[in-house]
Amino acid sequence: MRVVQLPRCWVVCVMLLLSVVARPSDAQGAPTTLRVASKAFTESVILAEIATQLERSAGVDAEHRAGLGGTRLVWDALIGGSIDVYPEYTGTLLDEILSADSAAMTSRAGLERALAAHGVGMSEPLGFNNTYAIGLTEARARALGISRISDLRNHPELRFAFSNEFLSRHDGWPTLAQRYGLTQTNVHGLDHDLAYKALQSGAIDATDLYTTDAEIRRYTLLPLQDDLQFFQRYDAVLLYRLDIESRVGATAISSLRRLEGRISASQMAALNARAKLDRVPETTVAAGFLREAFGIAQQSSERSVPRAIAARTVEHLWLVGTSLLAAILIAIPLGIFSAKNRKLGQVVLAVVGVIQTLPTLALLVFMIPLFGIGGLPAVAALFLYSLLPIVRNTHAGLSGIPSALIESAQALGLPRGAQLRLIELPLASPLILAGIKSAAVINVGTATLGALIGAGGLGQPIFTGIRLDNLSLILQGAIPASLLALAVQGLFEISERVLVPRALRQHSAE
Amino acid sequence: MTAAILQLVSVSKRFGAATALHATDLSVEAARTTVLLGPSGCGKTTALRLMLGLLQPDTGQVLFRQAPLGPESLLKARTQMGYVVQDGGLFPHLTAKDNVRLMARYLKWPEPRISERLKELSELVRLEDSALGRYPSQLSGGQKQRVALMRALMLDPELLFLDEPLGALDPIVRAELQDDLARIFERLGKSVVLVTHDLAEAAFFGHVLVLLQDGRIVQRGSLEDFVSRPADPFVTRFVRAQRRFDARAESESNA
Numbered sequence: 001m002r003v004v005q006l007p008r009c010w011v012v013c014v015m016l017l018l019s020v021v022a023r024p025s026d027a028q029g030a031p032t033t034l035r036v037a038s039k040a041f042t043e044s045v046i047l048a049e050i051a052t053q054l055e056r057s058a059g060v061d062a063e064h065r066a067g068l069g070g071t072r073l074v075w076d077a078l079i080g081g082s083i084d085v086y087p088e089y090t091g092t093l094l095d096e097i098l099s100a101d102s103a104a105m106t107s108r109a110g111l112e113r114a115l116a117a118h119g120v121g122m123s124e125p126l127g128f129n130n131t132y133a134i135g136l137t138e139a140r141a142r143a144l145g146i147s148r149i150s151d152l153r154n155h156p157e158l159r160f161a162f163s164n165e166f167l168s169r170h171d172g173w174p175t176l177a178q179r180y181g182l183t184q185t186n187v188h189g190l191d192h193d194l195a196y197k198a199l200q201s202g203a204i205d206a207t208d209l210y211t212t213d214a215e216i217r218r219y220t221l222l223p224l225q226d227d228l229q230f231f232q233r234y235d236a237v238l239l240y241r242l243d244i245e246s247r248v249g250a251t252a253i254s255s256l257r258r259l260e261g262r263i264s265a266s267q268m269a270a271l272n273a274r275a276k277l278d279r280v281p282e283t284t285v286a287a288g289f290l291r292e293a294f295g296i297a298q299q300s301s302e303r304s305v306p307r308a309i310a311a312r313t314v315e316h317l318w319l320v321g322t323s324l325l326a327a328i329l330i331a332i333p334l335g336i337f338s339a340k341n342r343k344l345g346q347v348v349l350a351v352v353g354v355i356q357t358l359p360t361l362a363l364l365v366f367m368i369p370l371f372g373i374g375g376l377p378a379v380a381a382l383f384l385y386s387l388l389p390i391v392r393n394t395h396a397g398l399s400g401i402p403s404a405l406i407e408s409a410q411a412l413g414l415p416r417g418a419q420l421r422l423i424e425l426p427l428a429s430p431l432i433l434a435g436i437k438s439a440a441v442i443n444v445g446t447a448t449l450g451a452l453i454g455a456g457g458l459g460q461p462i463f464t465g466i467r468l469d470n471l472s473l474i475l476q477g478a479i480p481a482s483l484l485a486l487a488v489q490g491l492f493e494i495s496e497r498v499l500v501p502r503a504l505r506q507h508s509a510e
Numbered sequence: 511m512t513a514a515i516l517q518l519v520s521v522s523k524r525f526g527a528a529t530a531l532h533a534t535d536l537s538v539e540a541a542r543t544t545v546l547l548g549p550s551g552c553g554k555t556t557a558l559r560l561m562l563g564l565l566q567p568d569t570g571q572v573l574f575r576q577a578p579l580g581p582e583s584l585l586k587a588r589t590q591m592g593y594v595v596q597d598g599g600l601f602p603h604l605t606a607k608d609n610v611r612l613m614a615r616y617l618k619w620p621e622p623r624i625s626e627r628l629k630e631l632s633e634l635v636r637l638e639d640s641a642l643g644r645y646p647s648q649l650s651g652g653q654k655q656r657v658a659l660m661r662a663l664m665l666d667p668e669l670l671f672l673d674e675p676l677g678a679l680d681p682i683v684r685a686e687l688q689d690d691l692a693r694i695f696e697r698l699g700k701s702v703v704l705v706t707h708d709l710a711e712a713a714f715f716g717h718v719l720v721l722l723q724d725g726r727i728v729q730r731g732s733l734e735d736f737v738s739r740p741a742d743p744f745v746t747r748f749v750r751a752q753r754r755f756d757a758r759a760e761s762e763s764n765a
Contacts, residue, residue, distance in 0.1 A: 404595050404597065404599045405601060405602075407559070407562075407564050407595065407599065408593065408595060408599035408600075410562075410564055411562050411564065411588060411591065411593035411671075412588065412589075412593075412612065412613045412661075413585050413586070413587075413591075413613065414612075414613065414616060415585055418616055422612065422616070426603045427603055501603035501604070502645070503602055503603055503604075503605075503645035503646075503647060504602065504603050
């Protein structure tokens with residue numbers, strides 16, 4: 001009987017929000033589209049882009065969700081059905097994904113069976129093996145007459161510098177030295193980027209590298225042949241969901257298989273170098289490869305910089321706006337509830353507080369099983385993050401009202417709902433609005449992380465820029481994101497004037 | 511004896527282990543001013559809040575016009591009661607005018623009726639028109655109390671509650687408002703319950719004085735009764751304490 005009636009505008013807002021969130025293009029939608037994805041590093045993005053463009057040339061409706069986080073995230077998205085294809089390495093499959101499955105280890109057929117059990121198929125290797133290698137500059141290698149790792153035995157005086165990871169890994173330097181009988185003693189740990197420079201200046205003779213590193217071309221390095229096959233093979237393959245054959249069509253799989261055995265390690269290193277060193281967009285790099293290798297002319301679909309920024313900003317605003325609106329609609333009632341029910345209120349505050357302590361990336365990843373990848377899980381995570389400041393401030397605003405005012409309102413004979421609407425919420429409005437403001441500003445910043453799970457937004461150029469070491473690309477995301485945060489702040493200063501009663505404004509002129 | 515408009519029938523109230531009010535019977539007579547009097551912590555404010563239904567009694571019943579004050583009847587009963595707290599309890603986000611007409615607007619009174627009533631009341635409490643447009647933070651202590659009184663009287667209630675209405679005012683304003691209040695009570699002929707710790711103030715306003723100590727009524731009567739027929743040594747002590755203070759104040763002001 002005493003239940004506070006839901007204001008009609010609240011109900012309308014919730015309905016609107018649901019209709020916006022349920023926009024059809026996301027996650028489970030569009031079953032005839034082939035969704036190709038890549039991890040957040042250049043080689044993966046280039047390979048996925050090549051696959052995407054090849055599919056398109058075969059008439060398949062394919063899209064590329066570039067640079068989604070790490071292995072576990074992309075694998076989960078694949079078996080969860082929110083993506084269809086992504087490039088992977090056999091070594092990673094064995095070491096990280098199927099490490100618990102001993103049958104997968106024994107043979108290629110065992111590996112394929114293990115994948116099939118997850119509804120996943122695997123292409124033949126694409127042609128290159130991106131594994132650890134020991135590299136010297138070409139000039140030095142030629143002078144010493146070295147081309148294989150076992151040749152190093154004859155040169156115990158050589159100076160080595162390895163990444164710390166390689167120095168400590170079980171398949172790193174100590175075991176390598178043992179296996180090949182290497183006796184060099186001048187061995188140090190050194191940051192990878194510094195190691196390249198040290199190689200160039202002659203301060204060291206050899207370092208560890210990946211066989212398709214872009215830097216191989218930049219510093220004209222020679223990866224030595226692993227003649228005893230010490231390093232595990234990291235053959236690049238394409239993983240795909242088996243159901244794309246029935247869903248998208250047999251062409252989807254046959255197109256992927258056209259890439260089998262077509263990309264050599266030096267070709268891949270050259271493609272990586274074009275993207276990383278020459279700053280050529282991955283789409284263009286991929287198109288160039290397809291033109292050379294398959295004679296396929298692709299229309300480059302690169303957008304101009306201003307249009308790209310505008311599109312990213314719109315995506316960003318969608319992420320922020322939807323999640324914030326949802327948070328406001330849920331958090332204010334939650335805050336009211338927790339102010340009115342002291343015991344349960346403490347529980348509510350504790351729960352939203354705990355959500356806030358979850359690392360953002362972890363929360364984003366938790367959302368994937370529930371919402372797939374793309375905008376929806378990002379909105380859900382941002383929504384959860386925005387709850388605490390609003391709930392806490394609503395609670396504080398309402399609890400802080402002097403009891404004399406509450407009793408005066410009660411004594412007037414105002415029913416509870418009217419008391420809340422006419423007295424308590426207006427009195428708490430400066431704090432509530434401040435809570436919404438901090439939620440919004442945090443939200444604008446946090447939304448950039450959404451790019452890691454395929455939500456797009458201004459994080460996309462930032463993370464691509466970080467990956468490619470491309471400052472201008474980073475700024476294309478970072479500057480609009482900062483401006484957006486400032487704009488949000490300004491917007492709230494204005495709405496403060498409109499929403500907060502004049503006498504309660506902090507900077508009131510009186 | 512006049513008819514009772516409100517009665518406490520063996521009403522008691524505890525807060526945790528402390529008993530704020532022991533089982534108490536008390537009736538508020540219609541068209542008279544009843545003053546609840548006593549030192550702080552004696553239970554007078556608790557009694558007032560029980561009468562207003564701001565607190566639920568642990569035992570006993572509050573009768574408003576012979577009907578028990580329950581959850582269903584409470585809201586309606588409150589529109590027939592007015593309440594003024596010590597510092598006015600005005601809502602800081604509303605102007606004086608909006609504070610006064612809040613309830614009338616909620617009840618959808620026609621605007622002409624509201625402005626007419628506003629005018630009547632501002633004349634009654636002698637509040638200048640310009641003050642009506644200001645926010646509580648821009649009003650003096652005396653003005654706040656006048657606005658609070660207007661708000662309490664807006665719906666023309668039968669019963670008016672005032673909790674230390676003059677407590678926070680400086681002496682001159684206090685004296686002025688005291689006179690005005692007495693005049694208003696006189697003129698409106700309403701039933702009034704006033705809480706104070708000040709014997710002089712109680713005697714000034716009260717037809718009936720009710721002295722409380724430690725959650726119990728010690729004596730009910732006039733000042734004359736308290737002085738010449740004290741029910742308890744505490745009554746004499748209370749009267750003397752206040753007189754001694756007044757006497758000293760008087761001698762100081764004469765010096």
